[in-house]
Each structure stands twice: as structure tokens, then as C-alpha cells.
Amino acid sequence: MGKIILTGDRPTGKLHLGHFVGSLRNRVKLQNSNEFDEIYLMIADSQALTDNFDNPKKVRDNVLEVALFYLACGIDPKKTTIFIQSQVPALTELTFYYMNLVSVARLHRNPTVKQEVKLRGFEESIPSGFLNYPVSQAADITAFEGEIVPVGEDQLPLIEQCREIVRKFNNIYGETLREPEAIVSKNKRIKGLDGNEKMGKSLGNAIYLADSDEEITKKVMGAITDPKKLKKEDPADPNVCMVYYYHKLFENENIKVVHDECENGTRGCVACKKELINKIIESLSEYRKNKNYYEQNPEIVDEILKDGCNKAKNKAMEMTKKIKQNMKIDYFE
Numbered sequence: 001m002g003k004i005i006l007t008g009d010r011p012t013g014k015l016h017l018g019h020f021v022g023s024l025r026n027r028v029k030l031q032n033s034n035e036f037d038e039i040y041l042m043i044a045d046s047q048a049l050t051d052n053f054d055n056p057k058k059v060r061d062n063v064l065e066v067a068l069f070y071l072a073c074g075i076d077p078k079k080t081t082i083f084i085q086s087q088v089p090a091l092t093e094l095t096f097y098y099m100n101l102v103s104v105a106r107l108h109r110n111p112t113v114k115q116e117v118k119l120r121g122f123e124e125s126i127p128s129g130f131l132n133y134p135v136s137q138a139a140d141i142t143a144f145e146g147e148i149v150p151v152g153e154d155q156l157p158l159i160e161q162c163r164e165i166v167r168k169f170n171n172i173y174g175e176t177l178r179e180p181e182a183i184v185s186k187n188k189r190i191k192g193l194d195g196n197e198k199m200g201k202s203l204g205n206a207i208y209l210a211d212s213d214e215e216i217t218k219k220v221m222g223a224i225t226d227p228k229k230l231k232k233e234d235p236a237d238p239n240v241c242m243v244y245y246y247h248k249l250f251e252n253e254n255i256k257v258v259h260d261e262c263e264n265g266t267r268g269c270v271a272c273k274k275e276l277i278n279k280i281i282e283s284l285s286e287y288r289k290n291k292n293y294y295e296q297n298p299e300i301v302d303e304i305l306k307d308g309c310n311k312a313k314n315k316a317m318e319m320t321k322k323i324k325q326n327m328k329i330d331y332f333e
């Protein structure tokens, strides 16, 4: 069995800098490490419908948004198969079989589900599809023999749920499914330029992927630094400074120099901010250029998705054959 990565995102439209410097950059690195035999990146539209079933247009529009985002961030369709969950029927089929292996009580106890139910006000009446999405997520992972699942921390209870399903399945039907392991991508939640844990448009403390160079400059110039530092020669503590925090997020190669110069008072805040602005603009300009290219050539994106869905469909079908064999429901093979 090869080394296989599977991961995905619900296309519900909250793409921000956290996705950019957190999960996507991590995935691009994994992709370019060439250590993996197969990499699958799924746009989880079926899962998005479990809590957006009454808003199909939103889900559909966001599928394309997410695909563009992946490609603009450097996901290479030659190395990573990008596909859309609903186009792989085996996933729904497997979900139905795996549902027998999980109790309703266990699903209610899943911390991620619990939190989301509360957030969506589903307490009175949880759609059964929504309650079951962890089961469908186990289908996503196992259908592709996913071994490594790069996710944000909030997803850990779902990976644990998948591991339980795998063990139970293998116990009953014989060694069939691969038990996945999560790797957590950091920085998914990043702080605002004012040090606030929350970022928001109304707070004016967040950088957006669509921001112009002027907007980025204005925001970084207004960022919170060490208040003890009044002039260049004052030694300061970079660890309380948001500019330093963002230098780290954007992976400044000279991070140690920034740190030491700040501490011993040989670095001025204005120069330090300018350096950060250049770094952010440089990272985003690559992203913008790519995004622009794919927006101008929608037929290329279409082709990539169609091709990805086909590959994914075949892979999942092969695995499902094996699974059904072991479940003794392979009548005519």
C-alpha cells in the first residue's frame, strides 16, 4: 500500500488568511515533498449540504471558489487529485454500511458535532444527515485508503471517530480498512494585527486575500508593537509584538535577525513593518497572479475538476469492491 494523503474542506466560503498561511501552505509543502504516492484533496459539498441543505446555490458557488483557492495557492493537479465529494457515489454507499457500526449516542457525544449543533441551533431537531456526517467522513478517508489526514485541530474528534469505525469494521469483516492518522496544521486560527484573538472586517484588524497593497500597508503600519519601544534604540520584546507574530506567520527567512535586533535595540519598528509589508505582498502576489489566471481560464479549472472526479471515482470504486467482498455482498463478482 502506498503512502496516501486524503483531506478536504467544506465549501462554505470562509476562506481567509488562516487558510492561506495555515492549512494550504502545509498541504502544498506535503505535496511538494514528493514523499507521497497519492494525494487526494476533496471539496466536501455533500458534507456542506448537511447543514446548508436549504442553500444549494451557496454550496455550488463555493465549490468553485475553493477549487480556485487551491489552485492559486499552489496545489498542482499533476500531483494532487482535486475532486468533488458528491461526484463519487461510492462514498454515499460506504456511509450507509458504516452507519451500522456507530451508535446514535456516540455521534451525539462527538465533541465537534456537539459544538456545531449548538452553533447552528440544531438542538431541538438535528437533521439525521448532519448527525451522520462523521460517518460519511470516515467513508471519505477509508475509500481512498487515506493514511495521513492533514486537518485543523477542530477535526481531531472526527478522525478519532473514523479510527473507531475502522477498528470495528476490521474486527467484524476482517482486515480491510486502513486506520488513518491526523496531522494537525497549525496557525489555522490566527490573531488580528491588534493582538485580538478574533479577526473581523468590522474590527479592521485582519488582512484579506483580496486586499490591495495599499490596504495591506495601512493595516500593517497600524499594527500593535511592544508599547515599551518608543524609539529605535529602545530594546523591546518581539514576543508581545504583532509585527513579529506576522513575520513568523509569513515565514521570514531572517526571523532570528528580526528577533535579536528587536531585543537589542538595533531595529526600528517602521523598518520592521516595511519588511513585513514587502513579504506579505510578495506572498500574496503569487497567489493573486495564479487566481487571476484561473479566473480568466475557467475551462482549465473545469477540466482539472472533471479529471480529478474521474480519478477519484475509480479509486473509490476499487476500494468499495474490496470492502463489499469482505462484507459478503459481492454476489456477481
Ligand code: TRP
Pocket: 006, 007, 008, 009, 010, 044, 047, 136, 137, 140, 141, 149, 151, 155
Ligand atoms: N470536515 C471537514 C471540514 O469541515 C471536511 C472533510 C470532509 C474532511 N471529509 C473529510 C476533512 C475527510 C478530512 C478528511 O473542513
Ligand code: SF4
Pocket: 225, 226, 229, 236, 237, 238, 241, 242, 243, 244, 258, 262, 263, 267, 268, 269, 270, 272, 273
Ligand atoms: Fe515589533 Fe519589529 Fe518593533 Fe520589535 S522592532 S517591536 S518586532 S515592530
